[in-house]
Amino acid sequence: MSETMAAGGTRTLQIWRGDLTSGQLVDYTLETEPGMVVLDAVLEIQRSQAPDLAVRWNCKAAKCGSCSAEVNGKPRLMCKTRLDHLPADEPITVEPMRAFPIIQDLVTDVSWNYEVNKKIIPFTPREDLPEGDYLIDQADTDRMSEFRKCIECFMCQDVCHILRDQRMHNKYYGPRFMVRLASLDMHPLDGIDRIDQIADEAGIGLCNITKCCTEVCPEGIHITDNAIIPLKERVVDARHDPILKIFKRNNTRPGKKKPEASA
Amino acid sequence: MTTVAPSPRRLGATMRRDKWWVQPVAIVTALTLFGIYSIVRIVLSKYYAITAGGAHLQSPFFSPDLPGIFSFKEFRPWAVLVLWAPLGMRSTCYYYRKSYYRSFFLAPPSCAVAGVARRKYTGETRFPFVLNNLHRFFFYAAALVVVFLWIDTVRGFFYHGDFGIGLGNVIMLVNVVCLSGFTFGCNSWRHIIGGKMNCFDCSAVARTRHKAWQKVSILNGKHMQWAWISMFTVGLTDLYIWLVSSGAFHDPHHVF
Amino acid sequence: MAIEHHDFDVLVLGSGGSGLRAAVAAAEAGAKTGLVCKSLLGKAHTVMAEGGLAASLGNVDPRDNWETHFQDTMFGGKYLNNWRMAELHAKEAPDRARELEHWGAVFDRTPDRKMSQRAFGGHTYKRLVHIGDRTGLEMIRTMQDKAVHSDIDIFMETTITRLIKDGDRVVGCFGYRRASGEQISFSSKALVVATGGSGRIYKITSNSQDCTGDGYALAYEAGAELVDMEFIQFHPTGMVYPPGVAGLLVTEAVRGEGGILRNALGERFMEKYDPKRMELSTRDVVARSIYTEVKEGRGTPHGGAYLDVSHLDSDYVRRKLPSMYDQFLELAGVDITKEPMQVGPTCHYFMGGIKVDPDTGETRVPGLYATGEASGGMNGANRLGGNSLGDLLVFGRRAGIGAAADANKLSAVALPAEELTAAQGEVDTYLNGSGTENPFQMHKDLQKIMGDGAGIFRDKEGLTEAISLLESLESRVDKLKSPSPRLEYNPGWQLCREVKNMLTVSLMIARGALMREESRGGHSRLDFTAYSDYWAENNIVVHSKGGYDMQLTPTPVFKRDELSELVEARKESEKAS
Structure with missing residues (x-):
């Protein structure tokens, strides 16, 4: 010892x-x-x-x-x-x-974070799920589980220069909620297409992936590499990639529905 | 929201005691030097292949050998026809973005160090940085270049059709391994190969892609290291070929 | 002076697992629901639950069923449990686990993609639904997100100092917002106490600083009965070194995954105390065994036992016990994949609590409900690991439904002005009164009294001494005063009422422990080491006779005829082995 x-x-x-x-x-x-x-x-x-x-x-x-x-x-x-x-x-x-x-x-006063969380639609099961127990693979669990380790210390929010220096609390949700959105968007049984929220309201385009959030995370969550960048790539799929646009009639993803406007 | 910060918020303001400025200074220096070297080589556009003694060692800056393949007269700077791909991949790469946003644009210079106060910060939502979202297309092109580099490397081990080992072709091999490690650890590639899926176990294809995603994830975990190592190896490989082909010294080798 | 006021049908105090579940249930039942938490939302002590949630899903071992879970719970509780509560818990826990998953919780999986279950002390089959070693966090986060989207008004960092009654009925409560110090009152047709336990009465505890027994004391003052308060679970494995983290929990999952306990001589000492279950014996047995080894001179350098997982595959340890790996590496500089941990008993859980109706969570005071660790009866003399997360879901939901149904029967309630004035006067006295007692010092004194006289092993002499010392604090408590008169986030002010609450709880524990002349579960008497036939059939129920004067009444265990067969069968099979 x-x-x-x-x-x-x-x-x-x-x-x-x-x-x-x-x-x-x-x-x-x-x-x-x-x-x-x-x-x-x-x-x-x-x-x-x-x-x-x-x-x-x-x-x-x-x-x-x-x-x-x-x-x-x-x-x-x-x-x-x-x-x-x-x-x-x-x-x-x-x-x-x-x-x-x-x-x-x-x-x-960290109450702003709780206000942001309220804007995120919670897990909503896909409509095409069979009856009975949820069946989820350990591989999917492992990926989501990293994000769900978050203890909401908000230190990633604190160190994020968009919030810390640029004070853009009204334009950007911050790393903690990118992690939360990632855990929901990657849930195999979640039925909400969250891309519009991720791209527009959450403001993922403002993130310039300078990775300070990852550096300070006490839970060792790879916030940038495993949550933010994959979400950015999902936004690219839906919005920026001209080739995918040709092959897709619209931007909805299998099993996922756009949220209702009221939500 | 109203906020009073505990201390003044000028550029570089921080309570950190460590030498946080070393990293940005080092990155600015290294990237600037590499940039200058690349421009010099593009403008020069010669001394890019060692052909003495039946060898064919092509510099990675000038591969594929477009003038040779399409039989046009080489002009300066023809290398831009090739280099846009790997340089484009690097300048839109998620790792390089981190390093230049921090070191050149000071947004932020380092974690918990105050950056430049801007009237309006727009991140990657406006031109030109919004173009970084096209990273995957530079990846496709750069991956194609890596294929040519492997062909070059294999060809580099043959002298008039006989197998031989020399300093030059070993350097090329090391370089192409490093470039592959960098290129195929790309975050966009990791997304395309499997990351975009939401169910890793829903079909045989999904299971295969999950395995591939795990492998790419391992490379991606060291993307920064691959980025730096491969940037040095590609520069050194070109420098070696430049020096040998311009007659500074001979490439030591042994043909079996 | 007008103060901030809110009206609710159902008001829940406490935002841990049971409070959140109660609030969600009440809101779903159509009640206008409020939730008050002493800290920020999602920080409650439930986040520290590591091992898992016991539910007889039978995903890993298809032999499992509610009957066996019921029997395990009764055996673990030394048959002092409220039979109906143990029954409801065993029957309903599987549905509550599935429901959490439907709300987005993510648990570890079996190869056929169902919820995985792990072994735990006292459970016959692999039964604990889990995710790594942070199951409590997963549950809290899931219910937190459910709650914020369930039209529930949430009051964070709000301290409640008094329940307010109109005649016999609890009609609301009073407190203040910690950030501003501004007073706040609530009226509620039904009020659910879900404030957890009171581990902070001991110095060595795994409990969060919030666990100061507020709900026990407030309910006691409002006239409720409490049951089984003498039974306190000392978790066998807390960290013993370095001093700053002494008491910090080392999850039972370490033993569930194959960890071995040894003394300083290298002996696997559980062979002596429970050769059948070894390390996975019930918590009371393991805790007493470690304590005995240390006391008899076979302890480790820092006064504990060695707990070793270094024989397991190191990748497996890091994957299954990630936060334990981090905790020891960061705080003690120990790599648990290579070296053994040093562990010792730490105060972990209160089996006792507010006495409630099993089906609805209603106390004997109209309008007052309780659930989770704040309520008593479900766990008897000793709680099995994993039963607390099930408990708070099953009975949280039931209390929420019960409270909402009660509230729907009433039109409106109002807070009597004189009650409100008295409550205001109390908090003001702590801030601006003429008192001279320092709350930090008195808290330390109280912890010493409880540790010395009413800890893991007790006897008549020690308990009598402890009670008289506690009684000497009674008069001093009224002279408590915050060292600073500041309103905003004043820690001393906060602690004044908490110390008062802890004194009430400590007195209940010590007096109950003195009365129970036997050793059973989480109550070990050095002067009465055996089970007593009389006490095997009786719980101690306590209520206020005014102030700190308490009426303690032995009360027969709540039984159900239809369950007798199961209980007798288990008793027979234990005798046989």
Whole structure:
């Protein structure tokens, strides 16, 4: 076993304190234990030095995706980032996610994501399914299951420059929901043709596949290669490929129906 | 939505401590050098085959040998008739898109580093970048070129009809393997071969395509590495043939 | 002062699996439905359920049927389960699993493309529908998407501090929005408590920080009965190192897939404790076995047992147990395909909870319903792995339907003004009162009391001590005050009421544990190590006599004649082996 785990020692955290109107980094120094993660340190600071420090967390096991923050400038789950994996000779900065409005300290208002999710039609079985148990192959399950690992930490949304820098929240759904659309569009029994939504409302054309979403995903989902690029190729099939256009009378795909306008 | 960011948002603003700028600088340098080299070779359009001693080693920049096949007098820069395919494939390739959007267009320069503030960001929805959606057609053309490169490589192992091994044909072999690894790891190809299906198990054809998709997925997983390696091998192979055919030195080989 | 107010037919507290399922069922039944969650939607503790959902589909082993599942559940619960609940659960779980799939859930498959099922402790056949080791996440995400498209109003990050009654009936509740601190009230013709358990009363727990027993305490204060509170499941395998992650769950699927337990001497010690089922014995047995090995000096360097999967194919381990592989590699620096894990017991699940009618989820308080871990009875003295995900679907749906049917019978309800004022006064006191008690410190004190006196092994002396220490906290709880008066996202303010809730729950546990003079399932007494014939037939039911004064009543187990044959058959076959 890892008996060699680095001993604790004194560390300094610079935590962003403030709200929507103003704020700054504040230094906190504490004694750490071996194996401590950033969230342990933040909660210890909350307990002993700054009882009003706002931080959102739940499971502390990297399964719920609540404690997303920017540690030393990079989006990280605080509960999964060990102090001894960060440079020992300098302070650790902890800031809230930048792509969303700040509520207080490290807590941001991520409700926009939930609004986006509402716009995505949930799984709707194809109309031509036989009676009885659903029959799905493990190969299809494996592909969808990667997307369904998403814990909705929204760090991909945070690092996506379309949301983070260009602030185009009204034009682009963001990587998390490309992943969700991929899991639905690739479901062998789903009966909705989601191409129009993917291309128009979700704005997949805005993605310039710079892959930062994939780099920060704590679940290791290949967001760009397995979700966004395949969806872009599906849009090409339906909209851009002149040869496929000749061979297809319309753009519907087998088993899939265009959603009703009201939906 | 209203947002106040914790710190100023000028170009390059970040709380990252690592040397995030090394990668974009390296990519700009490498792609620029390769671009300059390609232009020089296209403009030059000569010294592209080693024919001494019964050999025929054709440079990958100049394959297929269109003047030879169609018996027209070579003109400068005839190589553009060929090179549009592989260069088009590279410039619309999903990996290269990532690297030039980041390094040349600074959108973003690196993850969690502020990019150029634009009046209107349009991504790949407007000309010219919307044309990147035609990547698959460049793939088809580039794949055809790779077929010719394999023919060239096999031919390169024969001197007056006798089998022989030399530095030149081994370089060509390595190059064509790398180019194949890059070309057939293409994201569009991965989509066409099987990714576009929604049921991997619904027919015998689907099962076969699923297996092919899995294999392409393995190559695709290292698409970036194949892209860089093959860019260097293709440049070095051409440089070698240029130097030998212009008489700088001889291609060492042994005929059996 | 006017505060934000909403009217619903059915209001569900808690957005874990049972809350979501209840809300969906209520909305489908035509009720105007609201859902309140203390955190963001989709973050509830259900996401941490790993192993699977027990349902006798018989896809992998066609011999399986509801009768066997019922018998396994009863045997696992040491026959203290509510028979009707165990019956309903075993009968309905397969339909609930299929239904989830029809809502878009994706589970691992058998070679003939049906839902696959895996082996789990205490289950006779391979029974657990699963997807890798993140089945809970799959279920939550599926129901979350179902719920947001079911015309349900969802209130995220909203803390409820009090249920409000009009006479005998619960007619709504009061709380505040965490982000702004703004107060909010709800009126509801029927209210479903689906707030989960209270693992945070222990320091070493696999539970999420939200698990502070709010529903138990609110229902208790509203006059409901609770049952089986002394039974707490200590999951045998939690991480023991590093200190920051101590208690973090190591899924039972590790053992289901073939993991072996050894002590520091390299002995496969389960041979001593349960040679028949070995590592896949019921959780209470495995937890006590590990605890005993450590206590008798055969523990690992960090005070646990070794759990080893390194003899299995490493690709298989990474595919079947991906999050365990990541968890140990990231947090402990251990590659489980090469080295053994160190594990020890961690507080995991509350078998007990609010006493409900099995068919409708109704409590003895009109207008008040409960489901999931917040309700009690289904699991008896010990819960089988995989039965909780089935429980929350089966009884979540039933509570939603029950609440909607009740609501449809009423015209309108209103919140009595004086009740509302009292509730407002309480939260204001935590913020601006004259109290001096620090909630962070008191939480720590409470965890120590419970760990020392009412943990995995108990005795009269320890429990008596724990109860008197808890009683000494009663007066201090009223002096709790947030260290900061800020309204917006104030963690200390939040913790004040949670500590009060946890104190109520702790008292129920300790008092029940003192009363039950035997060892059974998730209740082990060092001074009464055997089963008692009397307690084999009785659950302890608790209700409030005012404040923290509790009435504990031994109550005969709820039986059904038509199931006697099945139960007796199982008892006979256990005796025979």
